[in-house]
Amino acid sequence: MRELKPWLDLIFKRPGRLVVGGFLILATLLSGIALLAVSGWFITETALVGLLLAAGVAATINLYVPGGAIRFFAVSRTVFRYLERVYNHDTVLRLLTDIRVALFRRLSQASRIRRGELSGAQWLSRLTSDVDALDTLYLRLIAPAALAGLVTLAVVVLAAVLFDVGTALLVGLLLVIALLIATVGVYLRTWRLSARQSDRQEDLRTAVIEHIEGFPELTAAGRTGKHAAWLMRQAHQVTSEQAKADTRVGWHLAGSHLLVNLSAVVALWAGFALFQAGTVSGPVLVLLPIALLGLAEVYAMLPDAFGKLGATLASASRLNRDCREDKQPGTPKAAGLPPETALLAENISVKHSGYAPLFTRFNLEIESGERVGILGHSGSGKSSLADVLAGLLRHAHGSLARTDCVYLTQKTVLFEDTLRANLLLGSPEASDTELWGILEQMELAERFATEPDQLDTWLGSAGSRLSGGEARRVALARVLLNPAPLVILDEPFTGLDAETRGRVSKRMETLLEGKTVISLAHGSEALPGTDRVIYLSG
Incomplete structure (x- = not known):
């Protein structure tokens, strides 16, 4: 991960914006989970009251508090989602500016020989796709992973408060495994493939640009068709490798969702025992499993980001290698010049x-x-x-x-x-x-x-x-x-x-x-x- 260090240093030079952006993401996630949980609690409560009334038993229900909570969380989720998209995309553009300025500063300090080591097509790849791979580090990788851990901890604490510590530990274990599968597991299964795919995409992109630039020469030599066919074979290989990587990401996404659903089942099973013992009410019994199901949205954004981490590392490695500054100053100094x-x-x-x-x-x-x-x-x-x-x-x-x-x-x-x-x-x-x-x-x-x-x-x-x-x-x-x-x-x-x-x-x-x-x-x-x-x- 040391390849990312110089770029992470740039990203963390704006800590205030990162904290505010993280808070908006967290508020969006918590509003969504709370909306599901309160809705499940309210539906269960109204159903139970309806059954009691149908059986001739007197029962009452407060419609205003849960109804108001549902409206509040529905509106807050929409508002926070809008603010988060606007604010964090603005933050990403600012981070992209910082990265590109740092990159061009490096290039300005490099010798002409260093800059001449790559073709124009390769430099285009450095300044576009490789930089683009870095500008989403915060929005797609750092913030979602950190907040997923924080939200998971909050749900485990909720389980301990509403149910008991044993249930909370079991649910927490399943969620931690699901989180590791969606992050570390995806990275370990895909980083080599993703890095190799990044290199092949750059080679293909360079070959396509050179094909376009050299089209008159290829036409004159009668090699247009053969070179185009070669490009198609390379493109097919790239798409095949991408499909393989996407398949692995998909299986890990399915595995993490399976464990999240299993944690909801475990909470529901443990809740029934507590309900029979009179420890929790029916609506509270439903609240925790539905909140756990809301974590699926939190975990869903992680596998794809970690599946591309290998490519991001490869991009950072290329930028560090090809865009480094010369250690010695390139400008001859005037010190020591004779007069005139x-x-x-x-x-x-x-x-x-x-x-x-x-x-x-x-x-x-x-x-x-x-x-x-x-x-x-x-x-x-x-x-x-x-x-x-x-x-x-x-x-x-x-x-x-x-x-x-x-x-x-x-x-x-x-x-x-x-x-x-x-x-x-x-x-x-x-x-x-x-x-x-x-x-x-x-x-x-x-x-x-x-x-x-x-x-x-x-x-x-x-x-x-x-x-x-x-x-x-x-x-x-x-x-x-x-x-x-x-x-x-x-x-x-x-x-x-x-x-x-x-x-x-x-x-x-x-x-x-x-x-x-x-x-x-x-x-x-x-x-x-x-x-x-x-x-x-x-």
Whole structure:
């Protein structure tokens, strides 16, 4: 269960909401049980009075107190059920927010290599199904199990008060066994199967996404039908395993219900002996067995939740493994930099895990305000070097120190949001005037001024509503808005024709004034103005 610890710590950071939510669930359960018990008592009492009156024996009955109690518990059960659903679902959404924020914080602290270990489909599974498996821990698992134990204890105490201690102990034993069957028993019978099922569902989900993404290639290779048939076989295996797990859960649910009903029979049998001895009245005799039957509703929600606990543990294990933070800080510190120096790299080695080093004993010193260009052909390691200088990739050896930087990666990254939201990532405090100003420098102001929503224009998924050159200029504008003194630009003019590139490069001179610039490209024509150029070979 240690896989759940970091996520349980997040959940229990809201103890007040958890207590209130638990109270609402408890009130709902007790109102339901009380409604059944009082109704059974009232029906039995009226039946006995009717028989006495039919036999000519004088008898009376108070209709108002039990009638009022029935109405009260019926209304309270409905009210508490409504409040519990609204309040606890709001709590779950808040817990989900906490989990996702913690998850994204972990990912932001992880290296690019760590994030690149999984495919996009696998990350989608982490951020959706695995997170969803955690957000119901409180509502489906913790609260119902704890309250089921509490309600069981209350019913056993009621049995001791109304009947005797012996009956209460026997009923309590049956209920404890039923509770263990509905919780621990289900978990022990299903956790391996559920965990394996969770892994297979992720594999199937990933395969389906990759099938959709690679459909043109599969079609060209004539493998569409065969791959689809393979997916169907995998899906059939997953559903077969799920049916097996559901069968086990169903048997445990039936077993717990059987024991709950048996406890009601035991209470009724013991009650008859007490009734014959004149210890309890007929209505009280019926009250306890009916209250015990009400526990079936309490226990009914447990087997399904514990049947999925194995999958929840598997999800938590995957998140802990793949979304852990790097132990060492990823950002090179500026401490120890010589005066008027923006970046100092001494004898650094750059390599990817499992591959030979791209660079060894690489040295670079850049003065504040200097503009350095780095040229190299594809595969020479430009982007890897830029990742190291920006702090996204760790250098294997040597030392690296620099001032704060902003980094334009080789791949254009735009979010499915508005133009304004994408630009404000570079400078959250920027005004509309500043945003229009930077768009003017990137020759995009006229393009968006004609849009009905202007700065609030929706860019689409990954900037799909823009051309490649427009998307690149939006990403470049976002970087240039950032006040960081060191700017790293990897292929800044990708997708721009020569004429547009020349004009934008000239406009950037003013925007980059006073800043230190490191720009990387295949050829000198793709670099903004530089003071010196470094050539990479390899």
